[in-house]
Amino acid sequence: MYFSLPEYHERLSRVRAMMDTRGLDLLLLFGQEAVNYLSGFYSHGHFAGIVLGVPRVGPLFLVVRQMEEMAARETSWIADLLIYNDHENALDYVVRAVEARALQSGTIGLDLQSWYLTAERYLRLVALLPGATLQPIGDVLERMRILKSPAELDKVRRAGRAVSAGLQAALAATRPGVTENDVAAEMAAARIRAGGGLPIDGVVTTGPRTLQGHGPWTDRIIEHGDQFYYEVHGICDHYWTRSIRSGVVGRASERQRFVFDVLKDAQDRGLAQLKPGASGVEVDRACRDRLIESGLYERASFTRRTGYSMGLMFRPTPGDLFFEFTAKSDFVVQPGMVFMMLVLAEGLGLADTYIVTDSGTERVTTADRTLLEIGG
Numbered sequence: 469m470y471f472s473l474p475e476y477h478e479r480l481s482r483v484r485a486m487m488d489t490r491g492l493d494l495l496l497l498f499g500q501e502a503v504n505y506l507s508g509f510y511s512h513g514h515f516a517g518i519v520l521g522v523p524r525v526g527p528l529f530l531v532v533r534q535m536e537e538m539a540a541r542e543t544s545w546i547a548d549l550l551i552y553n554d555h556e557n558a559l560d561y562v563v564r565a566v567e568a569r570a571l572q573s574g575t576i577g578l579d580l581q582s583w584y585l586t587a588e589r590y591l592r593l594v595a596l597l598p599g600a601t602l603q604p605i606g607d608v609l610e611r612m613r614i615l616k617s618p619a620e621l622d623k624v625r626r627a628g629r630a631v632s633a634g635l636q637a638a639l640a641a642t643r644p645g646v647t648e649n650d651v652a653a654e655m656a657a658a659r660i661r662a663g664g665g666l667p668i669d670g671v672v673t674t675g676p677r678t679l680q681g682h683g684p685w686t687d688r689i690i691e692h693g694d695q696f697y698y699e700v701h702g703i704c705d706h707y708w709t710r711s712i713r714s715g716v717v718g719r720a721s722e723r724q725r726f727v728f729d730v731l732k733d734a735q736d737r738g739l740a741q742l743k744p745g746a747s748g749v750e751v752d753r754a755c756r757d758r759l760i761e762s763g764l765y766e767r768a769s770f771t772r773r774t775g776y777s778m779g780l781m782f783r784p785t786p787g788d789l790f791f792e793f794t795a796k797s798d799f800v801v802q803p804g805m806v807f808m809m810l811v812l813a814e815g816l817g818l819a820d821t822y823i824v825t826d827s828g829t830e831r832v833t834t835a836d837r838t839l840l841e842i843g844g
Contacts, residue, residue, distance in 0.1 A: 469508040470705040471619055473545055479506055479612070480522070486608055487524045493574030495522040495605065496562065498589070499582035500782040502609050503530075504706060509544040511536045514584060514782075517558035520546070521565055531561045559589060563596045573599040580604045583784065610790040614777060615804040621823055623707040624779070624806055628821060628832030630664030630702030631711045635835050638672065638700065642842050644692045644717060648672045652685035655700060664702050667783055671699035671712075678714070678815030692843070693718045695815055702833070708778055708787070710808050711833035712819035715840025724816065727764065728839040731811040731818050734758035738774060738793070738809060743828045748797025751775070755811065756795060764813045771795075775809040778821055 469476070483506065487495065497503055497520040504510055507520050507530060519531040529548040532540045537551050550561040566572050576597070578585065594602065616624065637658030641651045656668045672685035678697040690696070697714045716724060738755030755774045760767050775793035787808060791799050803826050810819035818837060822829040 469543060469545055470504075470510075470623075471508065475617065475619055476506065476508060476545055478617075480528075482612055483522060483609070484524055486612075487522070487577065490577070490603070490605075491575055492577040492603065492605075493524055494566065494569070494571050495577045495579075496520075496593075497522065497579050497582070497609075498585040499579050499609075500584065501613070501780055501785075501788070502579055502582070504782075505609070505613055505780060507544045507546050509540050509546070510706065511539040511543075513539075517552075517589070518584070519558060519562050521562065523569055523571065526569065529565045531558050531565065533558070557592075559592050559596060562593070566597065566600070571600070572597055575601045575603055577603050577605040579609065581607070607790065610788065613780060613788070614790055615802060616779060616806060616823075617804075620707060620779065621804070621806075623704040624709055624821070624823060625832050626663060627702040627704040627707050627709040628834070630659045630662040630704065631700050631709050631821070631833045632702075632835060633662035634659035634664065634670075634700045634702065635698060635711055635713060635833075638698050639713070639840065639842065642690065642696060642717060644690055644843070647687045647689055648674055648677075648685040649687050651690075651698075655698070659700070659702060662702075663704060665704060665706070667701075667703075670701050671697065673697045673815075674717075681812075690717060695724070696840075696842075697815055697817055699817070699819070706780055706782065708781055709806075709821035709833055710778065710787075710819065711821065711835060712810060712812075712817040713835055713840060714816045714818070715842065717842050720839055720841055723814075725839060727814050727816050728818070730759065730762040730764055731813060731816065732837060734762075735774075735809060735811045735818055739822070739829060742801060742807070742809070742822065742824065744801055744803050744824065744826065746801045748791060748793055748799045748801065749795065751801065752793040752795060752797055755793070755809075759811065759813070772812070774811060775807045778806045778808050 516533040521529040530546040634655040638655035641654040673683040675694040741751045773792045777791040805824045820833045
């Protein structure tokens with residue numbers, strides 16, 4: 469398991485208090501984050517159909533494909549496993565578990581935002597449980613997960629160290645004549661050696677490709693004078709951090725220096741507001757207004773977020789994205805939240821991951837916040 473048993477029990481107690489308030493007899497959770505958060509279970513094979521059942525009273529149950537049984541026993545504290553074979557349907561086993569607990573006429577909560585509760589699975593569940601009241605639970609689990617425990621924050625810090633190692637290796641590998649693939653290979657190897665987990669992805673773009681935003685690495689050969697943009701992920705037991713650094717292979721132009729100076733100043737202004745009790749819109753405004761005043765963006769067309777929440781997450785989600793810093797943010801910053809704060813313009817970017825503390829922030833991705841010039 470990734471955490472101690474008391475940690476999981478504390479999470480479960482909060483979930484069951486919510487269920488009691490809402491009159492839910494059972495939760496059926498399909499989402500990978502929700503399942504992992506409460507049970508510890510993890511497998512690459514989540515696509516096959518994994519369902520965690522959380523009764524308001526009594527033992528939890530976990531429905532998994534036969535191929536994932538050993539992973540369930542290794543990573544999860546759940547004792548009641550229902551194992552289905554490839555010629556069977558996971559939902560049939562879910563219904564058996566519901567009926568065994570006499571909850572087929574009860575009120576059952578569903579995480580309808582889950583990638584894995586597909587329309588087909590939902591409709592089948594409705595047909596299989598005609599006497600049940602199926603009730604969406606909205607974002608209640610996300611709101612619980614947004615405030616990290618000390619044990620979770622430790623994993624965020626460890627993930628941050630993997631980011632720093634990967635970024636340092638990527639920069640050391642950057643020089644004329646090598647390919648983006650070469651840089652990415654060094655970044656990935658350093659991340660792994662520093663304890664970083666799957667997936668090994670990120671953004672490595674150079675030259676005109678820096679305008680792509682989420683461009684993958686390619687066999688493009690780096691040349692002197694190229695701009696570069698590196699976005700490195702670090703993952704510890706599925707807790708993510710991220711950092712963006714950019715610069716030039718050679719000497720930066722006046723325009724590049726101007727753009728980066730504005731980006732850093734704008735982010736510094738936002739970070740000065742990022743403290744407990746601040747509203748999300750205040751943090752965003754401090755950063756956004758500087759970018760607009762500089763002329764890099766026009767207010768009407770600048771809709772990109774300036775930060776978003778991070779933590780426990782799985783692909784295809786690039787962040788947990790529950791709280792975002794935008795011009796219409798409506799949340800209050802609290803200790804234990806984790807955010808990636810980012811500013812981008814003209815193929816240059818600056819981003820780091822921050823833990824909100826009682827007095828301000830702790831930066832967990834620690835590379836120098838400068839415009840990088842390599843071999844200039």
